[in-house]
Amino acid sequence: MxxxxxxxxxxxxxxxxxxxxxxxxxxxxxxxxxxxxxxxxxxxxxxxxxxxxxxxxxxxxxxxxxxxxxxxxxxxxxxxxxYCRKERVKLLEERLRQVLEEAAQSGLSEAELRQLVEKQLRLLSRSRGRRGSS
Amino acid sequence: MxxxxxxxxxxxxxxxxxxxxxxxxxxxxxxxxxxxxxxxxxxxxxxxxxxxxxxxxxxxxxxxxxxxxxxxxxxxxxxxxxYCRKERVKLLEERLRQVLEEAAQSGLSEAELRQLVEKQLRLLSRSRGRRGSS
Amino acid sequence: MxxxxxxxxxxxxxxxxxxxxxxxxxxxxxxxxxxxxxxxxxxxxxxxxxxxxxxxxxxxxxxxxxxxxxxxxxxxxxxxxxYCRKERVKLLEERLRQVLEEAAQSGLSEAELRQLVEKQLRLLSRSRGRRGSS
Amino acid sequence: MxxxxxxxxxxxxxxxxxxxxxxxxxxxxxxxxxxxxxxxxxxxxxxxxxxxxxxxxxxxxxxxxxxxxxxxxxxxxxxxxxYCRKERVKLLEERLRQVLEEAAQSGLSEAELRQLVEKQLRLLSRSRGRRGSS
DNA sequence: GTGGTCTAGACCACC
DNA sequence: GTGGTCTAGACCACG
The missing domain is CATH 1.10.10.10 (Winged helix-like DNA-binding domain superfamily/Winged helix DNA-binding domain)
Known part of the structure; x- marks a missing residue:
């Protein structure tokens, strides 16, 4: 913990x-x-x-x-x-929604937005991998 | 505006x-x-x-x-x-990174995380569609 | 207030x-x-x-x-x-119950207990009266 | 004991x-x-x-x-x-006074207050009865 | 050692 | 001015 x-x-x-x-x-x-x-x-x-x-x-x-x-x-x-499993989904969805909404407002096309998200997901899984293998 | x-x-x-x-x-x-x-x-x-x-x-x-x-x-x-085009990418990446990192910490598998993101992206494009057609 | x-x-x-x-x-x-x-x-x-x-x-x-x-x-x-009206009854009953239970444990007879309560209620209404008339 | x-x-x-x-x-x-x-x-x-x-x-x-x-x-x-007999009255009166004062502050009329007290006294004597008969 | 309460005072965001 | 957050540090009740 x-x-x-x-x-x-x-x-x-x-x-x-x-x-x-x-x-x-x-x-x-x-x-x-x-x-x-x-x-x-x-x-x-x-x-x-x-x-x-x-x-x-x-x-x-x-x-x-x-x-x-x-x-x-x-x-x-x-x-x-x-209780916490329910909360987890709720909390994450809420935060994701907020951020993606802001991204949408930014005038990016959906394709550009997806590209951004993909980039961050890749970065994330890479750092995860590092942590996992350590 | x-x-x-x-x-x-x-x-x-x-x-x-x-x-x-x-x-x-x-x-x-x-x-x-x-x-x-x-x-x-x-x-x-x-x-x-x-x-x-x-x-x-x-x-x-x-x-x-x-x-x-x-x-x-x-x-x-x-x-x-x-200037603003540069800022836009920077600001969005920063926010996305924060949220995805939190999601990663939550113990969800990458597959579950992608599923969550997809769900929110779909919700978003739907509401965008509505706004676009109005 | x-x-x-x-x-x-x-x-x-x-x-x-x-x-x-x-x-x-x-x-x-x-x-x-x-x-x-x-x-x-x-x-x-x-x-x-x-x-x-x-x-x-x-x-x-x-x-x-x-x-x-x-x-x-x-x-x-x-x-x-x-909501507060419901709470009020709940909070007061809880406190009263605690105190009266303690009084009962003290070995006083029910008559003595009632006497004690009456005495305090009288004291209370007197101080209330004073406040009310001021 | x-x-x-x-x-x-x-x-x-x-x-x-x-x-x-x-x-x-x-x-x-x-x-x-x-x-x-x-x-x-x-x-x-x-x-x-x-x-x-x-x-x-x-x-x-x-x-x-x-x-x-x-x-x-x-x-x-x-x-x-x-000594303890003196203490008993003192301790109980003090606690009773506190609680009744709080009840008085709560905005209940004296009649409502008495009703609450009666209810708790009845509950008490009932549980006492049960304990007595056991 | 544990958590709980309270004080004092700083800084922030917003109106 | 408003509430919200945080730090620092004291004291209490309990194990």
Whole structure:
């Protein structure tokens, strides 16, 4: 469970954390009953203020994704995986829609747009490959 | 030159305006010497505060895309089209990269990711079609 | 809309604020469309840190009780009164139940318990009367 | 001497323990010279961390309600019953006052408030009856 | 050690 | 002026 924060993402940091936790649960990297990294640890790892992590975790509790185990930490709930898989699609579709809409407004033809998307997908799979083979 | 603002875009409104003006110039919809809508008019059309439009126009002047024509308004500069075409690609690639990277982090396989992108592209071209035929 | 905060209430301050706003809406003292006091103003009035008020207001937005009006403030939503009236009963019953349960555990007879409750209700209506007549 | 802990009470657990011990002494269920359950036993029975029980017992010793009997455990002092009876009324009145005050602030009329209180008292005496008959 | 709350104060986006 | 985000650091309750 490694958090990778980009402070210039546009998305608030706490939101990036919320998403990444949900994604980790959706993909099975975090399973029900497992503990998420402690507030302080996650904050250190992500080079972020503990309050910011705490806020993200608070929201995840409010959504029923995490539950508090007193004196122990925050654990993934039983319902979380199903919920997070739904959320994942929703969150990604929303963001994709926004960006593609903007691209469409830019006056590019559909062919040019597809070309742009293809280029980025290729770049992505290449960097993925690198990460995968390392 | 119609502005379409989405306040929940994540992008600040003034930035959305800056981008759309650049896009309009890049695509030839706005040509050197032409005037952009007045601050008040644009603000009314986009249902946005005039200060926000003013700020966007200020930035466009600072980048050399617009210039003041005393007593007349703001006109597109001669250098703007070349500049804006470069910007357009840069801005779109940057946004696309961010979103696709996030999608990649979400644990979706490349196939699933492509499927999502295709779905959104189809949705987009459909809504474009509608707008085109209206 | 005056906030009265008791830092030794046991209830977190942000929660006291959340409750009081809901109560004010439930009782009709705050109506749909009206603005709640600004974060800074409420913080000053309640002698509390603005962040604490902001957190309370954030939760009220998340519950759909308040909505943000950009650059203007936070307004009561249309749905808020119905929702808050339901909440009011729920919140009060929960608290009453806790306290009466504790009282019951204390070994008092039911008669003694009723006497205690009556005494407090009388004290309350007296202080209410004073406030009402002032 | 059975402890019934509600972790969502708002009251800290150690405080709930302190109160319940005092209540047991006030009502005569625990008499001077009698031993309270050992820290470990009480912790097991109440499903609570031993440290938390230890803290409660520490406070009860500081208040002069319990005293260490070397090698034996903690015993109720001679002065405890009188002291605890006073405390009981004080503690309950304080809590009742808080809750009723909050209820009053909620904008309910006195009649509605009384109705709420009656409802909870009835619920309480019913559950008491059940417990009594078991 | 864990999370939760609160304060203080900075900076940003928007009106 | 409005709310939103973030940092820094203190204190509390609990294990």
């Amino acid at each position: 490694l958090l990778t924060i980009d402070p210039n993402n546009g998305l608030p940091i706490y939101d990036q954390i919320v998403r990444q936790v949900k994604f980790a649960i959706a993909s099975g990297a975090l399973r029900p009953g497992e503990l998420v990294p402690s507030v302080r640890e996650a904050a250190k790892q992500a080079a972020v203020n503990p309050n910011t992590v705490a806020r993200a975790y608070r929201e995840l509790q409010a959504e029923g994704v995490l539950r508090r185990v007193r004196g122990t930490g925050l654990a993934v709930t039983e319902d979380a995986p199903a | 119609l502005l379409t603002i989405d306040p929940n875009n994540g992008l600040p409104i003034y930035d959305q305006i800056v981008r759309q003006v650049k896009f309009a110039i890049a695509s030839g919809a706005l040509r050197p010497g032409e005037l952009v809508p007045s601050v008040r008019e644009a603000a009314k059309q986009a249902a946005v505060n005039p200060n926000t439009v003013a700020r966007a126009y200020r930035e466009l002047q600072a980048e050399g895309v617009l210039r003041r024509v005393r007593g007349t308004g703001l006109a597109v500069t001669e250098d703007a089209p070349a | 005056l906030l009265t905060i008791d830092p030794n209430n046991g209830l977190p301050i942000y929660d006291q604020i959340v409750r009081q706003v809901k109560f004010a809406i439930a009782s009709g003292a705050l109506r749909p469309g009206e603005l709640v006091p600004s974060v800074r103003e409420a913080a000053k009035q309640a002698a509390v840190n603005p962040n604490t008020v902001a957190r309370a207001y954030r939760e009220l937005q998340a519950e759909g009780v308040l909505r943000r009006v950009r650059g203007t403030g936070l307004a009561v939503t249309e749905d808020a009164p119905a | 059975l402890l019934t802990i509600d972790p969502n009470n708002g009251l800290p657990i150690y405080d709930q323990i302190v109160r319940q011990v005092k209540f047991a002494i006030a009502s005569g269920a625990l008499r001077p010279g009698e031993l309270v359950p050992s820290v470990r036993e009480a912790a097991k029975q109440a499903a609570v961390n031993p440290n938390t029980v230890a803290r409660a017992y520490r406070e009860l010793q500081a208040e002069g309600v319990l005293r260490r009997v070397r090698g034996t455990g903690l015993a109720v002092t001679e002065d405890a019953p009188a």
